[in-house]
Amino acid sequence: MSSAFQSEPARPIAPFASSLPSGMDRSRLSPNYAASSSSASSSAFSGRRKSTSSAPNPTTTTSAPPPLPTPTPTAVGPAAAATGRHQSETSSVFSQTISGITNTGRTFSTMVSSGLQQPRHRIMELLHAFDVSDLASSARNTLSTTSSIVFSPLTVQAVKGDLTGIASLTGLSGMAPHLMATQYIRRATANAQALALTGSRQAVPMQADELLMEDIPEPAARVSLFQGFKASYPHSKNVDEDDPNLVFSSLLSERERTIKEQTVIQSELGQVAASIETLVARQKNLQYKLSKLSEREDDLADTLEELNDKLASVSEGAKANDGEPLQLGYREETLDSGTCMHTFYGHDGVITTLDLNGPYGTLVTASKDNTTRVWDLSTFKCLGQLPGHEDYVECMQLFQNTLVTGSRDSTIRTWNLADLTHTQATRDRSPTLSDSSSGSSDKDSCSRDSMDTLAVLDNCWTNTLSGHTGPVTCLYFEDQKLLSGSNDKTIKEWDLSTGQCVLTMDLLWAMGTSNSWSDWMDLDLRDNNYVGSLQFWQYALCSGTIDGAIRMWDLRSGQAHRTLVGHTGPLTSLQFDDYHVVSGSIDKSVRIWDLRTGGIQEILQYEEPVKSLRFDTSKIVVGSGDSLKIYDRVSQQHSYYTGHTNGVESVRISESVLASGGQDSTVRLWSR
Amino acid sequence: MTDNLPSMADADSCLSDSQLEVLRKQYIREGEYVTEQTRFNYAWGLIKSKNRREQTQGVLLLTDIYREVPDRRRECLFYLALGHFKLGNYNDARKFNESLLEFEPNNHQAHALRQEIEDQGYIGMAIVGTVAAVGTIILTSLLKKK
Numbered sequence: 001m002s003s004a005f006q007s008e009p010a011r012p013i014a015p016f017a018s019s020l021p022s023g024m025d026r027s028r029l030s031p032n033y034a035a036s037s038s039s040a041s042s043s044a045f046s047g048r049r050k051s052t053s054s055a056p057n058p059t060t061t062t063s064a065p066p067p068l069p070t071p072t073p074t075a076v077g078p079a080a081a082a083t084g085r086h087q088s089e090t091s092s093v094f095s096q097t098i099s100g101i102t103n104t105g106r107t108f109s110t111m112v113s114s115g116l117q118q119p120r121h122r123i124m125e126l127l128h129a130f131d132v133s134d135l136a137s138s139a140r141n142t143l144s145t146t147s148s149i150v151f152s153p154l155t156v157q158a159v160k161g162d163l164t165g166i167a168s169l170t171g172l173s174g175m176a177p178h179l180m181a182t183q184y185i186r187r188a189t190a191n192a193q194a195l196a197l198t199g200s201r202q203a204v205p206m207q208a209d210e211l212l213m214e215d216i217p218e219p220a221a222r223v224s225l226f227q228g229f230k231a232s233y234p235h236s237k238n239v240d241e242d243d244p245n246l247v248f249s250s251l252l253s254e255r256e257r258t259i260k261e262q263t264v265i266q267s268e269l270g271q272v273a274a275s276i277e278t279l280v281a282r283q284k285n286l287q288y289k290l291s292k293l294s295e296r297e298d299d300l301a302d303t304l305e306e307l308n309d310k311l312a313s314v315s316e317g318a319k320a321n322d323g324e325p326l327q328l329g330y331r332e333e334t335l336d337s338g339t340c341m342h343t344f345y346g347h348d349g350v351i352t353t354l355d356l357n358g359p360y361g362t363l364v365t366a367s368k369d370n371t372t373r374v375w376d377l378s379t380f381k382c383l384g385q386l387p388g389h390e391d392y393v394e395c396m397q398l399f400q401n402t403l404v405t406g407s408r409d410s411t412i413r414t415w416n417l418a419d420l421t422h423t424q425a426t427r428d429r430s431p432t433l434s435d436s437s438s439g440s441s442d443k444d445s446c447s448r449d450s451m452d453t454l455a456v457l458d459n460c461w462t463n464t465l466s467g468h469t470g471p472v473t474c475l476y477f478e479d480q481k482l483l484s485g486s487n488d489k490t491i492k493e494w495d496l497s498t499g500q501c502v503l504t505m506d507l508l509w510a511m512g513t514s515n516s517w518s519d520w521m522d523l524d525l526r527d528n529n530y531v532g533s534l535q536f537w538q539y540a541l542c543s544g545t546i547d548g549a550i551r552m553w554d555l556r557s558g559q560a561h562r563t564l565v566g567h568t569g570p571l572t573s574l575q576f577d578d579y580h581v582v583s584g585s586i587d588k589s590v591r592i593w594d595l596r597t598g599g600i601q602e603i604l605q606y607e608e609p610v611k612s613l614r615f616d617t618s619k620i621v622v623g624s625g626d627s628l629k630i631y632d633r634v635s636q637q638h639s640y641y642t643g644h645t646n647g648v649e650s651v652r653i654s655e656s657v658l659a660s661g662g663q664d665s666t667v668r669l670w671s672r
Numbered sequence: 673m674t675d676n677l678p679s680m681a682d683a684d685s686c687l688s689d690s691q692l693e694v695l696r697k698q699y700i701r702e703g704e705y706v707t708e709q710t711r712f713n714y715a716w717g718l719i720k721s722k723n724r725r726e727q728t729q730g731v732l733l734l735t736d737i738y739r740e741v742p743d744r745r746r747e748c749l750f751y752l753a754l755g756h757f758k759l760g761n762y763n764d765a766r767k768f769n770e771s772l773l774e775f776e777p778n779n780h781q782a783h784a785l786r787q788e789i790e791d792q793g794y795i796g797m798a799i800v801g802t803v804a805a806v807g808t809i810i811l812t813s814l815l816k817k818k
Contacts, residue, residue, distance in 0.1 A: 208764040211738060211752075212771050216745040224676030225712040225747050232713060233691070245679070 296639070300337050337672055338630075340643040341657070342380050344667040346373060351661025353650045355398035359657040362417055364403055365667045366393035372405060374417065374457060377657075377669070384455030388413055388464075394529075395474045395484075403460075404496075406472030406484055412465040414496065419459055465494050467501045473529035476536055483541060483555075485531025491543060493555060503558055507531065510560045511547050523570065528586065532571035544571025544583050550593070564593055566600055573613045573623075582620060584610030590622055590631075604631055604638075614653040619672075621658055623648035628660055628670065643668050676747070677781040680788060683720060683754050692717050692726075708741050712751075719755045731755035746775055753785055762792050 230249055349368035356363040363375040372386040372393050391408035401418040470488030482494040493503035534543040541553040548567035551560040569587030581593040590604040590613060608625030622629040628641040628648060646663035658670040699714040718730030734755060738748040753768035766789050772782045
């Protein structure tokens, strides 16, 4: 080592020999220092320090600079030789340079040879150093460590030529601890930042030996980290089917999944079974009801037959009159109650109202197609239509031959239908009575006729009563007194002989002071009528209004003296007799009130809003939904007549027949 | 213990970026009081990746777990050995593996890892030998020219 160092001062470039040696030496010293330390550390890795091993190394590392000084002495030589005058000095200089050259050459050759021998040298000394027995392992160790140094990512800078990097990384704890530590920490913290640590942890250099020196206790028997990883993220692994561990875990997860599916399906099955049970129960219930109804039907048929027999016997006794009673008997013999005897087709719109004056008399129907038709119930023929109203008729009443209609055009018209039957009779005999009726004589062709060929009965109109300022929604007349209710929130009393309004009752004021159902204010008057229905008898008027209240008025004072509250929807229909008031409303209920006490006697609940009702001593006919609902007051039984294909709008009772008009534009005649 | 440690093939299989992101998010989300399982999951995911930097991160994280959780040290020996092996620190890998084998001589994953390290050692030695030989040849050729 000393020899190597000593030979070096002779090597520097000759002209600057005096000035440079120290500087060059110093610069040379540090890499030598590093080189020696690197050699020391590499040997330290194998666990043994070799002082002799460091000897050849400086020469190897410094093998790069030597080629440089060798050409320069030759350049100096000729320069020295050029000066002939100072030959003695030059010769001395020359001899010095020659000696320098030889020294250089010698050192160089030794260096080269040692360089050549260097790997062998190293191996040789290593071999000498180690025992023969673990020669292979130690050689392998050293070489593997060398290779690990060379190829490790942490020494990537060493590969590039950063000697300080090698120094820091190769465990230079003894020589420059802080140098190594700071380098290490800097790199380690750079890694730690990428880990997005909270900053509270500082990466400390990984010293395998240090770590291994720590106590390694027996692990507690529980789930290993890897099992936890697999449990948390089973899907994140590439399934290698050959590996039994993975197959097992995948089978476990599959089993769990199938169990879950099983429970779900079982719960579904339970639900389905429950619903099946309820449906079966419903089916039984309906079948029972059906059987009861058919029993009742049979009973009624028997009763009817008995009555028919009685009537037949009676009518045989009274043959002198027109054939109508016979006809009556004939008709009733063949029909059970609830049978639709006839359906009147012809209207093009929803039937709004209808009335009839006897089972074999005249039926008048009005519809939203702005027509009012007159039908003959004995022949089921349409006699014609009544012109005059500008909007459709909302309410009407037919009493014998007087017809009064109230319309949305705010007028009330009175008609006389007495002549009609005469013209009808004459028309039958002579088909060519008028141009418009030419095609309407045969069968029921009236029902299939268009509006053009329908007879216009313009001889019937008698009077028009104007005064209302809104659609007339309900009316009732008796003798010469007519009462009408309208959407202009008034009820007017008219004298039919003069055609004048004699009294107007303001509803808004009366309704404001009562404690009825309060949401009526939000209702639209296009869908609900302000005054749904009214009826009077002498001086007592009973009205049903949009607020669900039934008011009793005294027509002499014009004041409402009583209010029956109960309905929660607009009243649509109302009728009273000596003892009871029966009212129907949009709230799907029919209430029977006792007139003397003012209390509710009965409430009939339906599934659809009640549009119309009529009652007599034995039954109440309610138009609600698609079928006519019949409530037998005597037996308190409910039954229904089906036939309409859409909602029923209006019902009327006349002795033995029921007439109903519906939204399906048909009018049906039913036997009671 | 065979079910508790991954196989070598599993160690080489790489997680997808999204999966690794999931692990990373879970690790960050747990903040200061992160559980050892989460740390391990993330470290394992990092080690499995092909990226050198991530592998180093994983090894650092595992070292932390090793230092801080004495209960898990034995398992961590294996993972540290695996991690260092993947990085190329065959010496460290061997040390950890040998330590594990002292505790559990019948662990076949540890034996498999030891075999792998020995193979790598042989390969390393072969590389260094060829490099040295090539260097010698070059030097002799240079001298001969002179």
